[in-house]
Amino acid sequence: MADWLSRNVRIAGVERALKAGEVLFRSEQRTVGLYEVITGKLRLVRVDRAGREALLHVAVAGETLAEASLFAPAYHCDAIATTNAVVRLYPKAIVLTEFERNPETAQAFMAMLARQVMKLRTRVEQRNIHSARDRVRHYLALNTGADGRNVKLTGTLKDLAGELGLTHEALYRTLADMAAAGEIERLKGKIRLSKPLA
Amino acid sequence: MADWLSRNVRIAGVERALKAGEVLFRSEQRTVGLYEVITGKLRLVRVDRAGREALLHVAVAGETLAEASLFAPAYHCDAIATTNAVVRLYPKAIVLTEFERNPETAQAFMAMLARQVMKLRTRVEQRNIHSARDRVRHYLALNTGADGRNVKLTGTLKDLAGELGLTHEALYRTLADMAAAGEIERLKGKIRLSKPLA
DNA sequence: CGGCGTTTTGAGAGAGCTCAACATCGGTGG
DNA sequence: CCACCGATGTTGAGCTCTCTCAAAACGCCG
Known part of the structure; x- marks a missing residue:
């Protein structure tokens, strides 16, 4: 799955296990990096003061999570484990410096994102x-x-x-x-x- | 809209007008670059031998088109103007060399793609x-x-x-x-x- | 063999789609 | 200035289709 990562980044990945209901990150928190879901399901939500959740996405095994957080100082939503789950964190600094040092890695990442955009657009069309x-x-x-x-x-x-x-x-x-x-x-x-x- | 492009790339853009029904590119053709829709609507479709279309996406003014083509030798779908339209082409070579020379540009592009992914995921969730x-x-x-x-x-x-x-x-x-x-x-x-x- | 999840079929109801008619608004030209 | 026109906005009625709830058959694995 993670063919978009150079070896250097891959080995920098840090795994973390989450219990169902556990919070991976919250809106406004400083971004630490990009996640990959290894097993389980996480939900991304925007929560208002009353505690109501508006669902943005459900990430399942194999997906990447919080790609945009690489380029933002703080998260814009909450990520909460829906089931027991394992995620792998690729620290922001490492990924970004790798992108600068190694343009092919940056290109591979862009290509992955572009493919996802295409796939998601198709899915939206399907739902129409x-x-x-x-x-x-x-x-x-x-x-x-x-x-x-x-x-x-x-x-x-x-x-x-x-x-x-x-x-x-x-x-x-x-x-x-x-x-x-x-x-x-x-x-x-x-x-x-x-x-x-x- | 195109805040993701450096000045260098922006000025390299070439506009082209399309009549309704006109083909911008076809599957298998060599990729020439990334498009931005200025006015009108284009549809992206996969066409089988019998000529039946399977709709992948409808791109409207302000959207970018064929992002993935930057990283692929050939297009994977057809783009056809649904209405009279104007598009702007950003030639592949210029964009890619700009990415290498100018990592901030590459980052801006990645950030734009990442935001799109987020937005599209949200839209899919909405349709659920x-x-x-x-x-x-x-x-x-x-x-x-x-x-x-x-x-x-x-x-x-x-x-x-x-x-x-x-x-x-x-x-x-x-x-x-x-x-x-x-x-x-x-x-x-x-x-x-x-x-x-x- | 027993149990659990998937696959299958049934019946009913609700919600949005379709078709239709009409109101409203903004722009255009006489 | 007003009449006209097209597109947007609004409401009505009926229908179809999927969802929901239910139950049973099937398949796989321990």
């Missing part, structure tokens, strides 16, 4: 599709393998439902309907389109 | 909220001014509806209901929360 069927079609169209027919499924269908912003029931039904209509075939660990795209 | 009322509340909570009461409205309510992923009718009704319930006040160009958050 109201029909479950069309949303599934959109997902399949953008995730076919090289042959334009097979879509590998990572994780459970329940996970996929979450990624698509559908309830698992809705997804099961939609897939069943599409299979019945001959639009797709459901195979072990993958879905095959009856009509290849590419 | 099903109830129109709660979605509006989420938006208001995250867009109050310094006083925690006033939310400035940029553009029309119709635009806001689009940003929230609601039909304009649904938004009108929701705002009317919230105002009737005393939760908000609707003023010229802004909305005021009856109970400040911060």
Whole structure:
């Protein structure tokens, strides 16, 4: 996952375990660096004085967290472990000096961010599709393998439902309907389109 | 908007006008650089052999486009003007050499990307909220001014509806209901929360 | 074999979407 | 100055679709 980090930065990473509910950082605190989620889930929230939370993001294993904090003096939201979790901290000073000393590292980081932007924009667009069927079609169209027919499924269908912003029931039904209509075939660990795209 | 660009890069920008339907670039073509949308709308799509489009993103005035292309030899999608449009091209070579020569520029670019990632993650989270009322509340909570009461409205309510992923009718009704319930006040160009958050 | 999570199917209700009609506002040209 | 026009804003009614709650079948692992 962390292919965007040079070896120098990687080895500077410091792991920290969090219990569910524990706070990783709070808004206004001085930024210490960039985090990577190793296991578990954290939620990023903005909290008002009354203690109400407005959810900004849920970060899961493999994601990076607080990228913007590298360039800001203080955090702009709270990060709280939703489950027991392990995170790895890459200290700000080390990362930034590495970026200066080593432009390829900086480029790799930029490239990673740019890819994320693209992926997130796509996901926002996906969520603009109201029909479950069309949303599934959109997902399949953008995730076919090289042959334009097979879509590998990572994780459970329940996970996929979450990624698509559908309830698992809705997804099961939609897939069943599409299979019945001959639009797709459901195979072990993958879905095959009856009509290849590419 | 383009505060993330150093003067050197800015002046290297080349404007180009596109008619509605005109193609800015196609998948597989060699990348020439990064674009900024000055006016109009472009859509980014993946097109299969049958000519069907899968929408990745709609870029509007003020946005940057194809950030990832700086780090890739070829484009991975098509960009097509949806309306008449004007874009500004920042040539790849100039931008990249500027990044190397001028680490602050590189940092500014990274910071801009990181902020975008945050904003997009937040938007995805927003779309996970099903109830129109709660979605509006989420938006208001995250867009109050310094006083925690006033939310400035940029553009029309119709635009806001689009940003929230609601039909304009649904938004009108929701705002009317919230105002009737005393939760908000609707003023010229802004909305005021009856109970400040911060 | 037993238990837990995933997958599947059922029924019902609610919420937003769609289509439609109308009001309002700002700008334009006669 | 006024009439017109287009876009925004507003309200109404009906419908579809997904969500929610429920229950059962299936599969995997200990």
